Amino acid sequence: MMDPSWGHPKRSLGQNFLCDAGVVRCIADAIAATHGDTVVEIGPGRGALTRELAARGARIVAVEKDRELAWRLRADLPEVGMVYADALRLAWEGVSRLPGVRIVGNLPYNIASPLMWELVARVQGWERMVFLVQKEVGARLVASPRTSSYGALGVWVQSWCRPELVRIVPPHVFRPRPKVDSAVVRFWPRHGRPQAAASLSRLLHVTFQKRRKQLGTILRPWWGHRLDAWCAAHEVGRTVRPEELSPEQFGSLAEVMASLWDLGKSA
Numbered sequence: 672m673m674d675p676s677w678g679h680p681k682r683s684l685g686q687n688f689l690c691d692a693g694v695v696r697c698i699a700d701a702i703a704a705t706h707g708d709t710v711v712e713i714g715p716g717r718g719a720l721t722r723e724l725a726a727r728g729a730r731i732v733a734v735e736k737d738r739e740l741a742w743r744l745r746a747d748l749p750e751v752g753m754v755y756a757d758a759l760r761l762a763w764e765g766v767s768r769l770p771g772v773r774i775v776g777n778l779p780y781n782i783a784s785p786l787m788w789e790l791v792a793r794v795q796g797w798e799r800m801v802f803l804v805q806k807e808v809g810a811r812l813v814a815s816p817r818t819s820s821y822g823a824l825g826v827w828v829q830s831w832c833r834p835e836l837v838r839i840v841p842p843h844v845f846r847p848r849p850k851v852d853s854a855v856v857r858f859w860p861r862h863g864r865p866q867a868a869a870s871l872s873r874l875l876h877v878t879f880q881k882r883r884k885q886l887g888t889i890l891r892p893w894w895g896h897r898l899d900a901w902c903a904a905h906e907v908g909r910t911v912r913p914e915e916l917s918p919e920q921f922g923s924l925a926e927v928m929a930s931l932w933d934l935g936k937s938a
Contacts, residue, residue: 688716689777689803691844694855695723701801701837701857702775704729708798709769713758713776713786718744720777721751729773734758758786767795777803780849784808784824791831791858792868800858801837809836809854821914822882823875829918830871833859865922870929874921878913885910893931901927 689695698720704710706728715721715733717740724731725748732752735741745753754761759782766772774797778786783804790800804812807820812834814820828834837855842848865871881889887909890898894909902908905920916924 687777687779687845687847687849689719689844690846692719694803694838694840694844695719697838698775698777698801698803698855699723699727701855702773702799704773709772711766711769711772711774713774714778715744715751716740716777718748720775721748724775725751734761758782759789763790763793764795766797767793770796771798772796773798774800775802780805780808787812788824788827791828795864797860799860800832802856802858803840803853804856805849806839806852806854809839809856812836812856816915816917818914823879826875826879826916826918826921827872828858830861830865830922832861835859865925867922867925867929870932871922871925873932874925874928882913885912886916889913890928893928895931897927897931 702710702724704724704727708729710724710729710731712721712724712731712733715735716737721731721733721744730752731748731750732754733741733744734754734756735744736755736757738755741753741755744751758776766774772794774790774794783802787802787804808824810820811822811825812828813836814822814825825834835857837857840853840855842850842852845853878886878889886907887894901924902911905923907916907920
């Protein structure tokens, strides 16, 4: 492990440095990068995981917002490609030019959800993704319909890939210690992508903002024969609530709503 005397955690960046060799190995095993594989690591921090991946022969591109940490890690591991940038502002589409790329990171709690939302939709051709996130977020990612954790984030991610919970991680493996448990989650790509991604994103935000209301009530301004036909085809009624619909049903409904929202714009 890297000497912890350098790189003081910055609360403004949500930094909690990983300092447990067992968890580092678990994440490295989950991403399963070997000689010649390309790995994009988000938020390498002091480089605990970076070192483990480099030792396994991976080609690493690290994205770090903290200028001090980026400089120190570049000096310590010159073979690692360093990108000094805010991961939320990065043009992730460019990563798609790296065939079979793997993406990994100990994500700050305050950016994990929006960042994963962007990654699954904007990066194409990736092999797998592995993230260390807040346990509650991990539960939302893998949640099934009709459960309390099921919501927009889980539906969106599950529409693009297959998430799985690998391991729960206790607070003491970090410095400083967070107040909650964390979770290692792994994403596997799905074949095919949502046909109406922009509409799906809008639909998820519109419906889950009112998750306790019925679908017919939420979508009343656009309701008509097309939505009646969709309900009949999927054997659901207007009284169904958002948390009862599967990711596949949301994807299909988003295609219908895309045309309705387009009509609304031209009216």
